[in-house]
Amino acid sequence: MEQVLHFTKKLYAFSGKILIINTLGMVFISLIEGVGVLLLLPILNVSGIANVETGIPLVSMMIKYLQDLPKALSLPLVLCLFVFLVIGQNWLLRTLTIRDTIIQQKFVRHLRLETYTNLLQSNWSFFVNHRKSDLINLLTSELTRVGFGTTLVLQLVASLIFTLIQIGIAFWLSPVMTIFVLTFGVILTLFSRKFIKRAKSLGGQTSQLSQNFLAGISDQMAGMKDIKSNSLEESWLRWYRSLTQNLVNEQVEYIKLRSSSQLFYKVASSVLIAVFVYLSVTIFQTKVEQLLLIFVIFSRLWPRFTGIQSNMEQIASTIPAFKAIIKLQQECVRLKEFYMENKPENKTFQPIEIKTHIECRNVSFRYNQNEQTYALKDINIYIPSRKMTAIVGRSGAGKSTLIDVIMGLIEPQTGQICIDGQPISNEKVYALRQSISYVPQDPFLFNGSIKDNLLMIDPNATEEQIWEALEFAASAEFVSKLPEGLDTLIGDRGIRLSGGERQRLVLARAILRKPSILILDEATSALDRENEAKIQEALERLQGRLTMIVIAHRMSTIRKADQVIVIDQGQIIQKGEYDQLAEEREGLFSNLLGNQIGAVNS
Numbered sequence: 205m206e207q208v209l210h211f212t213k214k215l216y217a218f219s220g221k222i223l224i225i226n227t228l229g230m231v232f233i234s235l236i237e238g239v240g241v242l243l244l245l246p247i248l249n250v251s252g253i254a255n256v257e258t259g260i261p262l263v264s265m266m267i268k269y270l271q272d273l274p275k276a277l278s279l280p281l282v283l284c285l286f287v288f289l290v291i292g293q294n295w296l297l298r299t300l301t302i303r304d305t306i307i308q309q310k311f312v313r314h315l316r317l318e319t320y321t322n323l324l325q326s327n328w329s330f331f332v333n334h335r336k337s338d339l340i341n342l343l344t345s346e347l348t349r350v351g352f353g354t355t356l357v358l359q360l361v362a363s364l365i366f367t368l369i370q371i372g373i374a375f376w377l378s379p380v381m382t383i384f385v386l387t388f389g390v391i392l393t394l395f396s397r398k399f400i401k402r403a404k405s406l407g408g409q410t411s412q413l414s415q416n417f418l419a420g421i422s423d424q425m426a427g428m429k430d431i432k433s434n435s436l437e438e439s440w441l442r443w444y445r446s447l448t449q450n451l452v453n454e455q456v457e458y459i460k461l462r463s464s465s466q467l468f469y470k471v472a473s474s475v476l477i478a479v480f481v482y483l484s485v486t487i488f489q490t491k492v493e494q495l496l497l498i499f500v501i502f503s504r505l506w507p508r509f510t511g512i513q514s515n516m517e518q519i520a521s522t523i524p525a526f527k528a529i530i531k532l533q534q535e536c537v538r539l540k541e542f543y544m545e546n547k548p549e550n551k552t553f554q555p556i557e558i559k560t561h562i563e564c565r566n567v568s569f570r571y572n573q574n575e576q577t578y579a580l581k582d583i584n585i586y587i588p589s590r591k592m593t594a595i596v597g598r599s600g601a602g603k604s605t606l607i608d609v610i611m612g613l614i615e616p617q618t619g620q621i622c623i624d625g626q627p628i629s630n631e632k633v634y635a636l637r638q639s640i641s642y643v644p645q646d647p648f649l650f651n652g653s654i655k656d657n658l659l660m661i662d663p664n665a666t667e668e669q670i671w672e673a674l675e676f677a678a679s680a681e682f683v684s685k686l687p688e689g690l691d692t693l694i695g696d697r698g699i700r701l702s703g704g705e706r707q708r709l710v711l712a713r714a715i716l717r718k719p720s721i722l723i724l725d726e727a728t729s730a731l732d733r734e735n736e737a738k739i740q741e742a743l744e745r746l747q748g749r750l751t752m753i754v755i756a757h758r759m760s761t762i763r764k765a766d767q768v769i770v771i772d773q774g775q776i777i778q779k780g781e782y783d784q785l786a787e788e789r790e791g792l793f794s795n796l797l798g799n800q801i802g803a804v805n806s
C-alpha cells in the first residue's frame with residue numbers, strides 16, 4: 205500500500221486545497237444523506253405506519269411539530285422536505301463528481317508528462333537496456349491503471365468518510381445495533397484480506413501479460429515481411445492464441461474473484477440479518493418500529509462496508525502498476541543524462557560552433573563493467589572541422605559505439621572528447637548535440653506530410669530553406685513530382701516512399717538544421733547503387749561546408765573522404781587518406797575494399 209500512498213501524496217501535492225474542499229463536500233453530502241435517514245422517522249410517524257421514538261431531541265421536536273399540524277399538511281410537507289433533500293444531495297454529488305474527475309484527469313496528465321519527461325531525460329544506456337514495447341506499455345496501459353487506482357483511492361477516502369458519518373448517525377440512533385453491525389464488519393474485513401491478496405497477485409499477472417502482449421505484437425509488426433516470406437504465420441498464431449487465452453483466463457479469474465467476494469459479502473449480510481431478526485424477536489422481543497429502524501440503519505451501513513472491501517480489492521489489483529511506474533521513475537532519475545543533473549529549469553543551450561577540430565583523447569569504453577572486453581580501447585582521433593572523416597571496420601568493431609561517445613550519448617570510462625582543444629564539460633554535451641545532425645541507417649519519419657517531417661527539426665524554417673535543403677539532399681526533384689509536393693502525406697496514411705527517398709528526406713531534414721557536424725551511421729548500407737550514388741553526390745556538395753563523420757559499410761560512399769579511420773576490436777588500426785590506405789596491402793582497409801570489389805565483380 206505504500207506505493208498507493210506515494211501517489212496519493214503526489215495527488216495532494218498536485219491538486220492542493222481543492223482536494224480537501226471536495227472531500228469536505230463529500231462529508232456534507234453524507235450529512236444530508238444522514239438527515240434523509242432521520243426524516244424517514246417523522247414520515248413513519250406522520251403517515252401512521254409506526255410510532256417511532258428515537259430519543260433524538262431534534263427529531264422528537266420535529267415529530268411533535270408535525271403532529272400538531274393537520275395531517276393533510278404534515279405528510280406532504282415532510283415528503284417535500286425529503287424530496288428536496290434528495291435533490292440537493294444529488295445535485296451536490298454531481299457537481300463534486302465533475303470536479304473530482306477534472307482533478308483526476310489533470311493528475312493523470314501530470315503523471316504522464318512527469319514520466320515522459322523523466323524518460324526523455326534518461327541517458328542512452330537506459331534505452332539500450334529496455335525493450336521499446338515495455339516502455340510503451342508503461343506509458344500507456346500501466347499509467348492508465350495508476351490513474352484509475354488513484355481515482356479508486358479518492359473513492360475509498362470518500363467512502364470511509366461517508367461510512368464514519370453513517371456510523372456516527374447509526375450510533376446516535378441505536379448504539380447496540382451499530383456495535384453489532386460493526387463487529388460483523390470487522391470480522392468481514394479479516395476474511396476479505398484473502399480476496400485482497402489474490403486481487404493483488406492477479407494485478408501482477410495483468411501487468412506481465414500486457415507487457416508480453418505488447419512486446420510480441422510490436423516484434424511481429426516490425427518483422428511482418430520476415431513472417432510472410434518465411435511462412436511463420438502458424439507459429440505466431442500459436443503464440444497469439446495462447447497469450448490471448450491467458451488474457452481471457454486472467455480476466456475470468458479476476459471476475460470470479462470479485463463475484464466470489466461479492467457473494468461472500470451478500471451471504472454474510474443475509475445471515476447477519478437472519479440472526480439479528482431471530483434474536484430480536486425471540487430473545488429481546490423487539491417491537492416492529494424498532495425492527496424497522498434497525499433495517500434502515502443496516503441497509504445504510506452494510507453496503508458501505510462491502511463497497512469499501514470491493515474498492516480495496518480493485519486498488520490491490522492496480523498496485524503492481526503503481527510499483528512499475530515508481531520503479532521506472534526511479535530508474536530514469538538514476539540514469540539521468542549527466543548534463544541534465546543540476547540543470548536549472550528552462551535553461552537553454554546554444555549550439556557549439558566547431559572552429560578547428562573534434563578530438564578523442566585516450567577514450568576507452570566497455571558496456572559491462574564486470575567484463576574484460578572493451579568496446580573501445582585507447583582511442584585517439586583528430587577530426588578536422590569542415591572535412592569528411594570516414595570510419596570503417598568489420599561488424600562489431602566499435603564504430604557505432606565511437607559515434608555514441610562523440611555525440612555524448614554514452615560517457616567514456618576513461619579519456620575525453622575535446623572541441624577545439626577544450627575537453628567537453630557535462631554542461632556542454634547538450635550544446636554539442638544541438639550542433640549535430642544524425643542520420644541513422646533506419647531513418648525515423650512519422651505519419652504526416654513531408655513538410656511536417658522536415659519542420660520537426662526547425663519549426664521556423666521557411667519554404668525556401670526547405671527547398672534548399674531538399675536540393676542539397678538530392679530530393680527536390682522527386683518531392684516536386686509528388687501530387688501535393690511538400691504537403692504530400694507519407695507513412696501509413698499516405699504514400700509509400702522507397703528506402704532511398706526516405707533516406708534522402710532524412711538527410712534533407714538533417715541539413716535543414718544547419719548543423720556544424722553531420723553524422724551518417726551506415727546511412728547508405730541498405731540502398732541500391734543508384735540511391736547510394738545520389739547520397740554520395742549530396743555529401744560531396746556538402747563537403748567543405750560542415751564537419752562530416754560517415755560510418756560506411758560500402759567503401760564507394762567514402763571515396764571522397766578527407767580522412768579514413770579503420771577500427772577493429774575497439775582499437776584504431778589504420779588512419780589516413782582513402783588512396784593511401786588502399787595502397788597498404790597488408791592492412792584491413794584494403795582487405796575490406798578487396799572483399800567488396802570481389803563481391804561486385806563476382
Ligand SMILES: Nc1ncnc2c1ncn2[C@@H]1O[C@H](COP(=O)(O)OP(=O)(O)OP(=O)(O)O)[C@@H](O)[C@H]1O
Pocket residue numbers: 332571572579597598599600601602603604605606
Ligand atoms: N548495448 C550493448 N551492450 C553490450 N554490448 C554491446 C552493446 N552495443 C554494442 N555492444 C558490443 O560492443 C561492440 C561494438 O559494437 P558496435 O555496435 O559499436 O559495433 P559496430 O562496428 O557499429 O558494428 P556494426 O557495423 O555491426 O553495427 C560489439 O562487440 C557489440 O557486441
